[in-house]
Amino acid sequence: MRPLLLSLWPLVVASEPWQAFIHSPASRHVQPTAIHAKSGNVIASKDRNGSYVLAMSAGSQISLDFGVEVGGWISLNANSDSHETSQLSLAFAESPSFVREISDDTGSIASQDYDRALNVSLPHGYSWYRVPEERFRGGFRFLTLNARDEVTVTNVTCKIGFATETKDLRDYAGYFYTSDRDHQLLNRAWYAGAYTVQTNIAPQNTGRFLPQVKNGWAYNSSIGVAGPLLVDGAKRDRAVWPGDLGIQGTTAFLALGNDGLVAYKNALETLFYYQNATTGRFPFAGPATGSFRNGAQSDTYHAWSLIAMHNYAIFTGDSDWLSLHWANITRGIEFITNALDSSYGLHNQTATNDWARQGGGGYNSALNALDYHALSSLATLAKSWSKEASILANAAKWATAAAKLKRSYNDLLWNPETSLFNDNQTTTLAPQDGNSLALLYGLTETPAQATVLSKALTTFWKPIGPVTPELPDTISPFVSSIELLAHFAANETSRALDLTHRLWTYLLDSPLMTGSTIAEGISANGSLYYRGNAGYKHDAAYTSLSHGWSTGPTQGLSFRVAGLEIVGWKKWVFRPQPGGLKDVRSGFDSPLGVFSVGWRRSDDGWGKRWSIQADVKTPKGTTGMVVLPCRDIYLDGRKVANHQKFRGGKAVKVKGTQCS
Incomplete structure (x- = not known):
């Protein structure tokens, strides 16, 4: 992708310095x-x-x-x-x-x-x-x-044999770059995430043959209804997993553009195809898994399916696709609303299959946070996308259910002594996943609560990353991807960047790793004995070292640090979170058009205030707003109020002064 040539940079550096971070081969x-x-x-x-x-x-x-x-x-x-x-x-x-x-x-x-x-x-x-x-x-x-x-x-x-429809594996549709010498790890993490997901784009008939060949292997089963598809890992399981799509789908879109979206779409089409026609439940996993063959079900992965579908819809603005599948999505939401009890409006978890965490059950915090986001985000999408009375009526019901869920979530699960949500109403366990999801998806009721929750999550941190309480002896880059996005959502940018440096430096530089892709998980001491006591039987060689669910920094850096994010149906926001960085260039292509931004931050002299200048380009037919933590904001030299809305379709110069 050729970026917008930004006036903030002299021609001598207006090339593409990020090319040095791309791991994709130049030839097949x-x-x-x-x-x-x-x-x-x-x-x-x-x-x-x-x-x-x-x-x-x-x-x-x-x-x-x-x-x-x-x-x-x-x-x-x-x-x-x-x-x-x-x-x-x-x-x-x-x-x-x-x-x-x-x-x-x-x-x-x-x-x-x-x-x-x-x-x-x-x-x-x-x-x-x-x-x-x-x-x-x-x-x-x-x-x-x-x-x-x-x-x-x-x-x-x-x-x-991956990303078979991509003509030039190195020609990414998106990019991210900072010249800040103290933060080159961020460039490396963004492009390692991009390459990880590229290796996870699989041809349709290269799924794992089941039952397992002994001795040997065979990758010749169908992964889904069409190909190529986004799968969970390059080595294994090579299957569609909805939870993984919640992170890797966004990475595929941001980095790989249309090729990423095609694989994302085919994974979703597989979930639609296997949706239970009676209950509306989406499958726990794709057909190339033992979990699918055994009939395993998951409440959380059902919600992740809906979240991935919402994200795909707003990334593409594809009304025909949304119309085609709205009935499926509605049945999926009804599965959730039918499961919410009449007393609290919370979902009592019965199908506890998840990303491998232990515990669960009851009014599980992770499940209800996912349900809340599915309900609220799809209600908002429905109101923005359609004027049909039945759709709007459903949207109103979903929004009401989400509001009740949020109130009960705080009443029953919030623990003021720990500043964390409990895993459910019958335990004092405070999980990393449930608290990260609650912070990311806005289950907190005040900014002060979000601030203390963000800080409390650091109690799980060790030198190389958070050790999750819900799966002892484990550092999960999937759950930690959610956590770093949650810190950004709480405007705790420095904490999000600290977590990125802490964990992803290890995932890239440890001599155990590939140096180019991001692992599925590690043990608390950094070894590859991920899930040693939780299903992997101490087989470190089984752990996947190229797993798309571990690519949260790619999303965080593009949408939050660079600050240009699609947030709704043909709606975006420019809300950069510099976190001390001096400059950023970023962009991505989409069916809506090209989004690009370049900004430079400068201190005002006392170390407490700073200014920012940015060039922002967004597509015609979209609308957005500028949100800056600044006293004075200017668009093309004209002073405006914060949260100023304007139409896309041209490059706009944004300036903010006396920011904090």
Whole structure:
């Protein structure tokens, strides 16, 4: 995406310095960039094209490093002098910690080594080999070759198999950049999030085959009703999960534009297709999962489905899509309203399947916060989008239900001693997820309550991130993505940036990670034994290192720090939260048109006040407002009141002085 050439920057820096942070390959055919390790008698050299030539003796092993997370199909050339077939095996790993003779686990973890390695038989003489179609490998950085016989291997190549409809993987539709030297981690986090989600855009028929192949793997089942689709992880589960869509759908839109939206839409179409026609409940997960096959249901993921649908609607402004699915959405909301009890208007949680948290049940704080946002946001959307009497009547009922839910939520769950909401009405557990969702979605009743709740969330923080009380010994980048967005919502920008630096620095720089994508989760000590006691049976090699639900900083930096956010049906707000940053450039493309912003902040001399100058461009046919914490605000040199509304369609110069 070519950004608006902003007058605030001289031509010498008006290029695209953020290109240096993009991890996406320049070609769909990529080769290793380095040798990670080797053992036995291996002679490695390079040919005139820069490709590795590997002369391997029987019993030798070499591990090749692609430099970043990749995924797809491996091919290679081989030359064997054996009079019979030569044996070679291929093993795949995301983390440097699990580079070994066998592959990471991608499926069932009962024995922790079902995947093992892919055995290859090579004929006598010179040959070309490509892994079978069903042996698609969704996410890896390292490839280990194990030679059983003497063989020379050349031209090892991975054909990239994600985001298959994208012509140029590096040509993002969105961008974010700050030149502030103290905050380069923010650039890295934004682009790692973008690349993570790009690796999560899967072809339709590359889902995990179930039941799990033993030994080996097969990715040849249908993920959903159309492809490509947004899935939860590059390596695994490679399936549609509604909770993940609540974060990764927004990242896909902001960074990848139309290609991201197509995958987002196809994931939603899968949820619509499998919606229960009787109850209105959306599925806990897509069809390429054991959870779907076993009939598992989830109250929270039902609400996440509706939230993802709301977000897609306002990002695209697609009235035809909304009309097509409004009946589905209405049945989904009615599932929630039917579950709200008459006494308190709260949802008593019975289907407790969730992101892996423990506890739950009762008037669960996370569930009711999600229900509140589904009710209130879709009520607002309905009133902005339609003039039909029945739709407006439903919207009024939803808004009334949301208001009652909010009052009871505070009456029953707020604990003034901890300044946190309890997990439900029968426990003193204060969860990270429920409190973060309550803060993000406006369940607090006053700004003062939001302030103390934001501060209280820091009691969970450790040096590398928050340890969630609802899943002991766990740091969840998914829940922490929600938390950092919540701190932005509470106008606690410095705290949100602190959390970003604290956790995402580790997720990018730890030697356990890929350095280019963001992990599903970690244990409290930073190891990959995420969910060791909660379903993953202490199999650290099973943990996904490219998981779209961990990409909250991409959303926070674009919508909150840069400050240009779509907030409703063809409505936006410019509300930058500099948090000490000196400058930002950001933008994204959408079906509505191009949004772009560039601002520069300067101190007023005493360290307590600052000024901001910005160029803002928004699409024709939209409306928005400027919200700045400044005493004096100017649009194109004309002094205006705060919350000034104006129409999109042109570039506007915004200035704020004496800000705090």
